Amino acid sequence: MIEGFLSAIRLVLGLICLVGVGYGPAALMTAEPREIALTERLAVSFGIGAVAVTLWMLGLSSVGVRFSLLLILAPLLVLSGAALGTVRGRRAVAADIASLGIRPKLSFRGWEWLWLGLLAGLFLYATLRAVLFPMWAWDAIATWGFKGKVFYLRGSIDFSGFEAHNYYPNLVPLLLSYLYLWLGQVNDHLVKGLFPLWGAMLLVLLYRFLYRLKLNRGSALGLTAFFALNGATFIDHMIIAYADLALAYFALGAAGFFYLWLWGAAPHGSLGVVTWFGAGLCWCKYEGSPLTVTIVLAGLLTLLWLRPLDFRRRLLALLYPLAGLMLGVVPWRLFATAHYLEMGSDHILHFFPQQWWQALPQVLLGLVNPVHFGVLWVAAAAALIIAGRSLFTTPRIFLLLLIGGNLLALVFAYAVAPCSAAEFPFYIRGTLDRLLLHITPVVGLLIGEGLKEAGYRQETMGNGCQGREIGGAEKKASN
């Protein structure tokens, strides 16, 4: 009993250090007081910390140094501390401490209590369901959890003696290894506590983004609960230790901050966060790189379509997600090349038209399958109708392009998958929900825009965390 309690404390300490590693860069980038709430900064810090720690572990393995907590954390925490020692860092810390000192006003109304209760219940259920059972789901024991165990026991990224999609990116396995280092053993049930936390961080980001988009607090909370409790896919992924939830979190962060920036509603320094989250996207799953590319393409097309006043300067902003792409891809590619790892290229050899036509209706049916995502995508379709013409005259077109582009990319991916005719329907059935999950949190933003159009917007500028004035893109569009 006492041992279990101590293990839980170790796990929490490991997660706190992870957030600590990310907090310095997050504070440095988004230092303006009152522009970003503490919860949002912590949610961002978690992602940046995960990217920084795992890329550093990759670096240690590259030079043949065995993993140890001291070697992993000491340099990163020193760097994070140095960032906090700068003027910008100190300003951010002061603002966060001040926000802690303010006694929170429990001014929630009836519906808001209900939404909070539902979210808290979900988090409690998912945490218990995750930590009380060992890893059992297929991809967890075949790939992510297995590699996490191997890297911890060998003290490095070492693939000798097995083949488990060795070319896959390793953010999630390395994060599991990092937590095993904290636990001092392979404890494959307690370590799964990471995933409900990841889901909670995703929900915090979604809520904050919706609030920044000027939905009122009740609607933002309600929509967050609507997203989380719609279909079983999101809940399942808070439990089963796959990399898809991490990918969805990074996708929401990268796309969400970029979208807010298009509106001029993002805090200063958000594009730097987009870089980190873009890196996380590419470093946690193979599908992350094309997703990052679709963010860049959707951003480019949006800017070309809306032609804001400062078009050329804004075009340069696309370099931020591209930098993330490089950060998430290049180090791993270099490592793989140096260690003669064969990179999977089997998915780009052929285009099978019959698979395209088979996949197209399956993907569309998957969107409305209540078991996967409940009525979330139905609500998104409703939001499109409600948003109407504004979809084409405001940065909302970015969401349309990003979601539509990803659905198209998904069908295309199925069309080039090397799969026998007999297995193909099972292949789609076994992968569709998780592939749709990657982009689904962004769909939450689209529904938020629909709700806003339906009259659920803030009456004032809120609590001062709202960000800057609306940027050039909207000005041009509203002209």
Add this chain to the structure above:
Amino acid sequence: MISRVGWRSRFLTFILILWVLQGLGLAWRFGPDLPELWARIASGRVGEVGRAAAPFQRLLRELEKTMPGGAAYVFLDHYEAGRYIEARYYLYPRRQLLLRPETPPSFLYYAVRQHQAGYLVAPEGEFPSGAGLEALARTAACRQLHLDGPGRIYRVNPDRLTGFFYD
């Protein structure tokens, strides 16, 4: 005639009703877990394989307790069945040597000796075990362990396999 705002409001209400209905489906799906969660907390059975988990996983968990960490084992199964992945996860860092059930005696003997495999795992499956396992099981080098589960586990002493077996 319904106003624009009224139309939107009714539409949102309709979606909310659908959401509540699918919420009942979620409760139906995840609700049965709650007694098990409570029982685990109350009894301290944290981290045990779930009752719904495949019995084969339970067998591997049992085997994990008896097989030394540095051991190697032969896993007789078809790659397509995927069970070797479960064994690989639960038994790591023990070295796994995956061979097909129909492996002939000569190669099985060679593999056991070459890799100093101290254990042999033959999960129950649609394919019958081949001549290799039947021959090996009859030697003094091989002793069956009696662990409950859908499969046979053997303790093998590679040094007692004198070889000279030809097909």
